[in-house]
Amino acid sequence: MVSWALHRLSGLALVAYLCLHIFVIHNLAYGPERFDRVMELLGSPAFKLMEIGLLGVILYHAFNGLRVIIIDFWGGTKIQKQLFWIMMVIAAALFVAGAAPIAGHLLNALAH
Amino acid sequence: MSDEKKQEHTQSMWVRNTGTGGSRTWLFQRLTGLFIVLIILLHFGINHLIGTGEVTYDVVANRLSNPLWKCFDMAFLTFALYHGFAGVWVVVADYVQTNSWRLAIYSALILSGILLYALGTITILGFPFK
Numbered sequence: 061m062v063s064w065a066l067h068r069l070s071g072l073a074l075v076a077y078l079c080l081h082i083f084v085i086h087n088l089a090y091g092p093e094r095f096d097r098v099m100e101l102l103g104s105p106a107f108k109l110m111e112i113g114l115l116g117v118i119l120y121h122a123f124n125g126l127r128v129i130i131i132d133f134w135g136g137t138k139i140q141k142q143l144f145w146i147m148m149v150i151a152a153a154l155f156v157a158g159a160a161p162i163a164g165h166l167l168n169a170l171a172h
Numbered sequence: 173m174s175d176e177k178k179q180e181h182t183q184s185m186w187v188r189n190t191g192t193g194g195s196r197t198w199l200f201q202r203l204t205g206l207f208i209v210l211i212i213l214l215h216f217g218i219n220h221l222i223g224t225g226e227v228t229y230d231v232v233a234n235r236l237s238n239p240l241w242k243c244f245d246m247a248f249l250t251f252a253l254y255h256g257f258a259g260v261w262v263v264v265a266d267y268v269q270t271n272s273w274r275l276a277i278y279s280a281l282i283l284s285g286i287l288l289y290a291l292g293t294i295t296i297l298g299f300p301f302k
Contacts, residue, residue: 074256075257092230122213158217
């Protein structure tokens with residue numbers, strides 16, 4: 061129930077992000093100066109921090125979604141609780157692996 | 173049945189039928205979801221983890237000069253937008269009870285979905301802009 065609610069909430073957040081993302085990347089059409097200026101802004105520490113958050117939301121939605129697919133296609137309602145935690149462990153591992161380099165860039169940016 | 177009633181009936185049928193959409197929508201949501209998981213991990217890894225983590229015009233230009241990358245990004249755009257908007261559609265069907273509000277929101281979803289798809293397509297296929 062909680063995982064379902066979180067799936068919806070994270071999904072709505074990701075749709076909002078996707079819309080923004082499409083608009084931001086469209087700055088490519090206005091040439092290198094403008095695109096690089098926008099990207100520099102988005103490379104600032106505050107946005108890097110949000111990027112780590114984004115990674116977390118993506119990984120939750122992705123791995124809970126994979127669990128839903130497994131349950132839907134191969135059954136497994138009996139082990140769905142265990143499956144949830146297995147998926148979350150994988151997601152957490154990927155989160156650490158992905159967040160570390162971003163945090164590294166963030167610290168680099170702060171040092172300069 | 174009076175004309176007004178008939179119209180209301182047709183409208184509610186339409187809204188109901190376009191609610192959760194049935195088994196095909198269900199299947200598409202899972203298939204596109206599976207595809208997006210694979211593609212988004214690549215996308216995120218390549219853009220943010222490999223190298224300096226900086227996305228500059230030159231980096232993107234270099235990638236988009238390859239037709240295979242254009243295909244990859246188009247597939248991503250298509251599946252992600254479909255999956256996202258189909259998801260919002262189901263949420264609206266679950267929580268928005270009045271037909272008029274549903275109609276308004278569904279229309280807004282269709283319109284913004286088409287516009288975003290067009291904008292994304294222009295960005296990907298129109299590059300480089302001369």
